[in-house]
Amino acid sequence: MLRGKHILIGVTGGIAAYKVCYLVRELVKGGADVKVVMTEAATKFVTPLTFSALSGHDTVSDLWTSNQSTNSEIGTRHIDLANWCDLFVIAPASANTIAKIASGQSDNLLTVLALATTRPLVLAPAMDADMFINPVTQKNLATLKERGCFVIPPAEGEHASGLRGPGRFPDIDPIVHFIEDVLNKVTQDLKGKKILVTAGPTYEAIDPVRFVGNRSSGKMGFAIANAAALRGATVTLVAGPVHLETPRNVKRVDVESAKHMYDAVMEHVKKADAVIMAAAVADYAPVSPAKQKIKKQAKQETLELSLASTPDILASLGEKKKGTTLVGFALETENGLANAKEKLKKKNLDLIVLNSLSDEGAGFESDTNVVTIIDKKGKSEKLPTLPKFDVANEILDRVKKLL
Ligand SMILES: Cc1cc2nc3c(=O)[nH]c(=O)nc-3n(C[C@H](O)[C@H](O)[C@H](O)COP(=O)(O)O)c2cc1C
Structure with missing residues (x-):
C-alpha cells in the first residue's frame, strides 16, 4: 500500500516529535516517498536535518524562504506540496495546530498546506492528558472528524510530565497500519463520477x-x-x-x-x-x-x-x-x-x-x-x-x- 505513495509528514512542536523520526523511517522502508514540513516550534525538538537525512528530501519549515525540495519557486511552494502528496499526516499534532486547522488559520507553512490540500488529512494528536481532554481540544477534533479528517486515537499511559491518561503518541506500527488503512479507503476508484x-x-x-x-x-x-x-x-x-x-x-x-x-x-x-x-x-x-x-x-x-x-x-x-x-x-x-x-x-x-x-x-x-x-x-x-x-x-x- 505504501509503495510509490507520496506522503507529506507535518511535524509540530510536541515532545513526541522525536518519535516521528521512526515513523518517517518506517514509511520510507515501506516504499513511500516522504517529505517533511515542520512548524518553527517543532524545530526546537528535532532538527530539520534529521528528517532530511531520513526522508532523502529537504525538510521545509519557513513559509518565506525558497528551497530545492519541491523544485518550485517560492511563489507556489505552499501549494505545490499540497498537490504533491497523496496523504498529509500531521504527527505529532499539537493542540495549537489542531486548533488552528479547525478554525482555518494558516500562519505558517504547515497550516497553509493543511488548508490548501484537497488530499486526505490524518492527524495524530499527542499532548499532555489534561490538554487532550480539555473540551476545546475535543471540540476541535470532533470538528475536524466531521470535516472528514482522520484522527489517530492517542494511546493512554504515563506522559513526560508524569500525568497518566490519554494523549500519548501511539507506537509506530499502529500508526503505519492506520496510514495504510486510510490509503486503502481513499483509492480514487470513483474519480470522474x-x-x-x-x-x-x-x-x-x-x-x-x-x-x-x-x-x-x-x-x-x-x-x-x-x-x-x-x-x-x-x-x-x-x-x-x-x-x-x-x-x-x-x-x-x-x-x-x-x-x-x-x-x-x-x-x-x-x-x-x-x-x-x-x-x-x-x-x-x-x-x-x-x-x-x-x-x-x-x-x-x-x-x-x-x-x-x-x-x-x-x-x-x-x-x-x-x-x-x-x-x-x-x-x-x-x-x-x-x-x-x-x-x-x-x-x-x-x-x-x-x-x-x-x-x-x-x-x-x-x-x-x-x-x-x-x-x-x-x-x-x-x-x-x-x-x-x-x-x-x-x-x-x-x-x-x-x-
Ligand atoms: C517541552 C515542551 C513540550 C511540549 N509538548 C507538547 C505536546 O506534547 N503537545 C502539544 O500539543 N504541545 C506541546 N507543547 C506546547 C507547544 O510546543 C506549543 O503550543 C507550540 O506553540 C506549538 O506550536 P506548533 O503547533 O506551531 O508546533 C510543548 C512545549 C514545551 C516547551
Whole structure:
C-alpha cells in the first residue's frame, strides 16, 4: 500500500516529535516517498536535518524562504506540496495546530498546506492528558472528524510530565497500519463520477417558529458524501437542517423543507451518475402554515393540524430514471425487510438500505450503524455494526459496481 505513495509528514512542536523520526523511517522502508514540513516550534525538538537525512528530501519549515525540495519557486511552494502528496499526516499534532486547522488559520507553512490540500488529512494528536481532554481540544477534533479528517486515537499511559491518561503518541506500527488503512479507503476508484447525496431531516413549517420534523441527525448521509469525495467522486450534498460540518471537497446545498429538497435534487440530478437519498424527508407537511405564531387559546384543549403529502422525491427520480443509479433508505419499525423490498420495487430503485432502530449501535445520533443492503434481485445482506464511514464505503462499493 505504501509503495510509490507520496506522503507529506507535518511535524509540530510536541515532545513526541522525536518519535516521528521512526515513523518517517518506517514509511520510507515501506516504499513511500516522504517529505517533511515542520512548524518553527517543532524545530526546537528535532532538527530539520534529521528528517532530511531520513526522508532523502529537504525538510521545509519557513513559509518565506525558497528551497530545492519541491523544485518550485517560492511563489507556489505552499501549494505545490499540497498537490504533491497523496496523504498529509500531521504527527505529532499539537493542540495549537489542531486548533488552528479547525478554525482555518494558516500562519505558517504547515497550516497553509493543511488548508490548501484537497488530499486526505490524518492527524495524530499527542499532548499532555489534561490538554487532550480539555473540551476545546475535543471540540476541535470532533470538528475536524466531521470535516472528514482522520484522527489517530492517542494511546493512554504515563506522559513526560508524569500525568497518566490519554494523549500519548501511539507506537509506530499502529500508526503505519492506520496510514495504510486510510490509503486503502481513499483509492480514487470513483474519480470522474458525479454523486448526489441527500442527508438529514426536513422541517415543515407550522408557523414562523414551529415545525414538523424528525430525529434524523444527517450523520449517515454526511458520511456517504465524505467517503465518496475521498474516493475521488464529485459530490453534491443536499442537506436538511443539521448541525454538521461540511466534509472536505463536498459541495453542500442547504435546504429546509421537503419541497426545497425536491427542487434542489431535481436541479442537481441532471448531471449525477448516482443519487443516494439518505435524507429522512417528511411524508406530510402542514397544509397552510400560519403566517403569524399560533397563540395559545385559554379554553382550547386541542389543536388540529391538517397535513398534506409532500412531493415524493425518490418516486419522481425512479420514474424519470435514465441510467442513473438510484439508492434509497428505509427505516421501518415493523416488517422491515418486506417493506424495504416493496419500496425498492415501487420506486424503481437499484439498491435500498434498511436502517435498524432496534439493534445496538444503530440509530440517528449514533456514530455507528447496522444496515441491511438489498439489491434489485431481492438479495439482502445484513452488515455488522460498523462506523457510519465504513457503512458508507460498503454502500459505495455496491454503487460502483452498478455505475
Ligand atoms: C517541552 C515542551 C513540550 C511540549 N509538548 C507538547 C505536546 O506534547 N503537545 C502539544 O500539543 N504541545 C506541546 N507543547 C506546547 C507547544 O510546543 C506549543 O503550543 C507550540 O506553540 C506549538 O506550536 P506548533 O503547533 O506551531 O508546533 C510543548 C512545549 C514545551 C516547551
